[in-house]
Amino acid sequence: MHVPDGVLSPAVCAVTGAAAAGAVGLSLYKLRDSLADRTIPLTGMMASLIFAGQMVNFPLFGTVVSGHLIGGVLAAAVLGPWAGLLAIALVLAVQCLLFADGGLLALGANVLNMGVAGAWGGYVVLATVRRLLGDGLRSAVAASVAAAWLSVMAAAALFCLEFRLSWASDYDFSRILTLMVTFHSAIGIGEALITGAVVSFVAVQRPDLIHVAAEGRRPIANAGRAVLAIGVVSLAVAAFLAPFASQYADGLDSVAQWTGFDKLSATRPLVFEDYNTLVPGWEKLSTSLAGILGVAAVLAIAFVMSRAAALRPPAAGTGHVE
Amino acid sequence: MSSSYLDRYGRARTVCHRLPPRLKILLTLAVALAAAFVPPRMWPVHGVLAVLVFVGHTLARIPLAYLARRLAFFLPMVLVLSISVPLAAGFERGWEIMWGILFRSSVAFLAVVWLVNVMPFDQLLVTLRRLNVPAVLVSMLAFMYRYSFVVWNELEKMQTARKARTFGRRRVWSRWKSASQLVGMLLIRSLDRAERVFGAMRARGWDGRVRTLEE
Numbered sequence: 001m002h003v004p005d006g007v008l009s010p011a012v013c014a015v016t017g018a019a020a021a022g023a024v025g026l027s028l029y030k031l032r033d034s035l036a037d038r039t040i041p042l043t044g045m046m047a048s049l050i051f052a053g054q055m056v057n058f059p060l061f062g063t064v065v066s067g068h069l070i071g072g073v074l075a076a077a078v079l080g081p082w083a084g085l086l087a088i089a090l091v092l093a094v095q096c097l098l099f100a101d102g103g104l105l106a107l108g109a110n111v112l113n114m115g116v117a118g119a120w121g122g123y124v125v126l127a128t129v130r131r132l133l134g135d136g137l138r139s140a141v142a143a144s145v146a147a148a149w150l151s152v153m154a155a156a157a158l159f160c161l162e163f164r165l166s167w168a169s170d171y172d173f174s175r176i177l178t179l180m181v182t183f184h185s186a187i188g189i190g191e192a193l194i195t196g197a198v199v200s201f202v203a204v205q206r207p208d209l210i211h212v213a214a215e216g217r218r219p220i221a222n223a224g225r226a227v228l229a230i231g232v233v234s235l236a237v238a239a240f241l242a243p244f245a246s247q248y249a250d251g252l253d254s255v256a257q258w259t260g261f262d263k264l265s266a267t268r269p270l271v272f273e274d275y276n277t278l279v280p281g282w283e284k285l286s287t288s289l290a291g292i293l294g295v296a297a298v299l300a301i302a303f304v305m306s307r308a309a310a311l312r313p314p315a316a317g318t319g320h321v322e
Numbered sequence: 323m324s325s326s327y328l329d330r331y332g333r334a335r336t337v338c339h340r341l342p343p344r345l346k347i348l349l350t351l352a353v354a355l356a357a358a359f360v361p362p363r364m365w366p367v368h369g370v371l372a373v374l375v376f377v378g379h380t381l382a383r384i385p386l387a388y389l390a391r392r393l394a395f396f397l398p399m400v401l402v403l404s405i406s407v408p409l410a411a412g413f414e415r416g417w418e419i420m421w422g423i424l425f426r427s428s429v430a431f432l433a434v435v436w437l438v439n440v441m442p443f444d445q446l447l448v449t450l451r452r453l454n455v456p457a458v459l460v461s462m463l464a465f466m467y468r469y470s471f472v473v474w475n476e477l478e479k480m481q482t483a484r485k486a487r488t489f490g491r492r493r494v495w496s497r498w499k500s501a502s503q504l505v506g507m508l509l510i511r512s513l514d515r516a517e518r519v520f521g522a523m524r525a526r527g528w529d530g531r532v533r534t535l536e537e
Contacts, residue, residue: 002399003403004396004399004400004403004427004430004431005354005357005358005426005427005430005431006357006358006422006423006425006426006427006428006429006430007400007403007404007423007427008358009358010355010358010359013358024459028456028458028459038516038517038520040458040461040462040465040530041465041516041517041519041520041523042513042516042517042520043462043465043466044461044462044463044464044465044466044468044469044516045465045466045469045473045512045513045515045516045519046512046513046516047462047466047470048465048466048467048469048470048472048473048474048512049473049508049509049512049513051466051470051473051474052470052473052474052476052477052508053477053505053508053509055474055477056477056501056504056505057501058497058498058501058502069505074509078509078513086459086462090459090462090463090466091466093463094463094466094467094470096434097434097437097438097443097446098438098443100392100396100431100434100435100438103354103427103430103431103434104350104351104354104430104433104434105354105355105358105430167419193498193502194498194501194502194505197498197499197502197503197506198502198505198506198509199506201502201503201506201507202506202509202510205506205507205510206510209509209510209513
């Protein structure tokens with residue numbers, strides 16, 4: 001998931017960096033009243049928890065490959081959107097600076113893809129689903145499952161967009177989107193399962209830790225919520241409908257030409273190949289299939305998990321796993 | 323997670339380690355920027371950058387084997403990412419872009435690895451503060467760095483305890499369940515610890531600012 005340096009063009013790096021800096025600044029501004037308070041240790045601790053939690057392996061059905069947590073939605077579910085975004089940004093900064101995992105210049109893009117899409121977008125989905133389903137345990141689990149899956153898809157779509165704008169003329173947008181969306185609908189199911197399971201465990205043991213945007217507990221302002229909701233919805237639409245609307249890709253092309261992005265790519269071989277070397281319509285079919293299967297699987301997971309969480313009584317005592 | 327893995331050579335004393343902290347950050351940024359900015363057709367510049375990074379690592383006495391190991395984890399990931407360009411064009415073009423991405427990202431990656439290994443994290447935090455990064459962000463970063471080792475140790479303890487109490491060859495579903503319970507329990511304990519630490523720091527007069535000896 002981490003974008004290294006050299007993958008995105010400098011212009012895209014600059015724009016995403018500015019956007020990410022703005023997002024972090026807005027979060028700091030929103031938290032300004034509670035900053036001298038316990039927010040600093042809580043956010044730092046949550047960041048180190050996500051950092052450590054990413055080392056826990058979730059085996060993938062008999063293969064050597066294993067999944068791990070990404071954590072944007074988990075952070076938003078516990079800390080709320082503002083501190084959640086900061087926690088993810090911290091994790092990404094440390095991964096970039098210490099592990100060189102994710103590029104220095106691409107840090108902004110990474111914060112945008114995982115922090116903004118994960119914590120803010122995830123929080124919008126969380127808040128919306130919880131408003132629809134009420135404040136119970138089941139709605140918390142179902143909301144976190146849906147939010148986790150959507151956040152991974154949004155991150156994949158955002159990355160495709162950034163990649164597209166970086167190498168404007170040299171690749172076929174719908175085909176790469178197909179690849180990314182297909183892969184990530186599977187990765188997203190893993191993230192949804194993990195996040196849902198962790199949230200259901202915490203919500204049963206310590207329901208007070210799950211952030212609830214009740215009245216007076218700093219919910220997102222209505223305007224901000226509307227903007228974020230529009231953003232998330234448009235990303236979802238982009239992820240699923242872009243392969244169908246060929247005009248959309250053309251629109252991006254013209255945007256790229258208009259802004260001069262297409263001049264950035266150095267080599268530009270003659271474009272005279274037929275793009276239908278694969279089965280015609282394959283990408284549309286497989287993208288929509290992946291989308292439909294993903295949505296169905298996530299709905300099923302949300303339903304089953306929320307039922308299971310509701311049935312399980314809190315463990316006796318402190319409930320230590322050890 | 324032993325702390326030595328991350329910035330293993332950060333405390334050594336070589337020419338590179340004695341450079342002013344801000345210069346180290348600027349140098350790294352400059353190399354990463356140049357690697358990303360310069361178009362592929364100006365390949366001599368890229369050659370110079372690669373030589374520069376190599377010389378930097380040599381002067382800092384970072385062993386080649388360490389770099390090779392870091393690259394071995396890094397390259398497959400970028401390869402998967404960059405091969406999607408030729409793949410999207412039906413393997414007929416886009417190869418130049420793929421090689422460009424691989425080369426540029428490797429140079430930038432090695433530059434950041436150099437920075438980490440000539441500069442301990444605490445020095446980096448002080449420098450970030452001097453470069454006008456918001457104090458709150460730097461305090462959070464310091465807090466996170468300090469406690470990721472604690473949380474990691476706690477996780478290892480819990481994993482050992484779980485291993486001692488369960489048999490092997492369980493089904494996938496039960497392993498997922500216990501792994502997610504592990505993360506959930508770790509979350510509860512970490513947040514409780516944050517509350518305790520906050521109380522203890524408050525009792526000792528903490529007001530949200532991290533002070534260093536150099537101020």
